[in-house]
Amino acid sequence: MNIILLGPPGAGKGTQAQRLVDAHGMRQLSTGDMLRAAVKAGTPVGLQAKAVMERGELVSDEIVSALIGEELDSMGPDMGAIFDGYPRTAAQAEALDDILAARGRKLDHVIELEVDEDALVERICGRFTCANCGKGYHDKFAQPRIPGVCDKCGSTEFKRRPDDNEDTVRTRMAEYRAKTAPILPIYEARGIVARVNGMADIDDVTTAIERIITSG
Ligand code: AMP
Numbered sequence: 001m002n003i004i005l006l007g008p009p010g011a012g013k014g015t016q017a018q019r020l021v022d023a024h025g026m027r028q029l030s031t032g033d034m035l036r037a038a039v040k041a042g043t044p045v046g047l048q049a050k051a052v053m054e055r056g057e058l059v060s061d062e063i064v065s066a067l068i069g070e071e072l073d074s075m076g077p078d079m080g081a082i083f084d085g086y087p088r089t090a091a092q093a094e095a096l097d098d099i100l101a102a103r104g105r106k107l108d109h110v111i112e113l114e115v116d117e118d119a120l121v122e123r124i125c126g127r128f129t130c131a132n133c134g135k136g137y138h139d140k141f142a143q144p145r146i147p148g149v150c151d152k153c154g155s156t157e158f159k160r161r162p163d164d165n166e167d168t169v170r171t172r173m174a175e176y177r178a179k180t181a182p183i184l185p186i187y188e189a190r191g192i193v194a195r196v197n198g199m200a201d202i203d204d205v206t207t208a209i210e211r212i213i214t215s216g
Helices: 014-023 031-041 044-055 061-073 091-100 117-126 166-188 202-214
Strands: 003-005 027-030 081-084 108-116 127-130 135-138 194-199
Touching: 003 014, 003 061, 003 166, 014 027, 014 081, 014 135, 014 202, 027 031, 031 044, 031 061, 031 081, 044 061, 044 135, 044 166, 061 091, 061 166, 091 166, 108 166, 117 127, 117 166, 194 202
Parallel strands: 003 081, 003 108, 027 081, 108 194
Antiparallel strands: 127 135
16 A cells, blocks of 8 residues: 655644554655755765755755665555655656656545644744654643653653754745645545544544545
């Protein structure tokens, strides 16, 4: 199964992708995570992407599509893929069709997480993750059970994304509205789009997604 999770920054794509990984052994393909890893490692791609990401603008289509192709090549043919934060432009959507076709895969569902943009700024600016296992938390909505200790792995190291500040978030949302939302009609024409209320409780969002992917 190959699924795209679509929605503006902070809609909950990463959280829901993690849950699908845990429940179904699928692979999360997050171009944002791949780019952050490249920045951290100081690779040529990372050096090119760093400033663009800090501004909240989009990295080039060629770079992200190449990352997706490489990641798919490292997976077994039967392992499901969850595309999180990709595609983000019409050119990326076209590239993904080719990338999937070349590997004998096809898109099963595009799930759009619908959200209220004003609430997103609060959601994004308070979020942080475990530096060891990546589990997501939030200052206001999802603190670890024991303060300062990760629920999942016990680590006491946490991190925040440098682009999770209000100015950059506004740019990221404008990019979403201008370049990413317009790709939905491509998938609507294929009858594979489903919409989920991303403002609902995290568990309810998961239930809604499970219903979509088990409905065939
Ligand atoms: P994300 O973690 O998905 O919010 O992505 C963080 C940042 O990485 C974005 O603001 C972009 O600068 C860059 N990025 C991630 N995925 C893509 C993509 N598919 N196309 C272009 N830029 C991307």
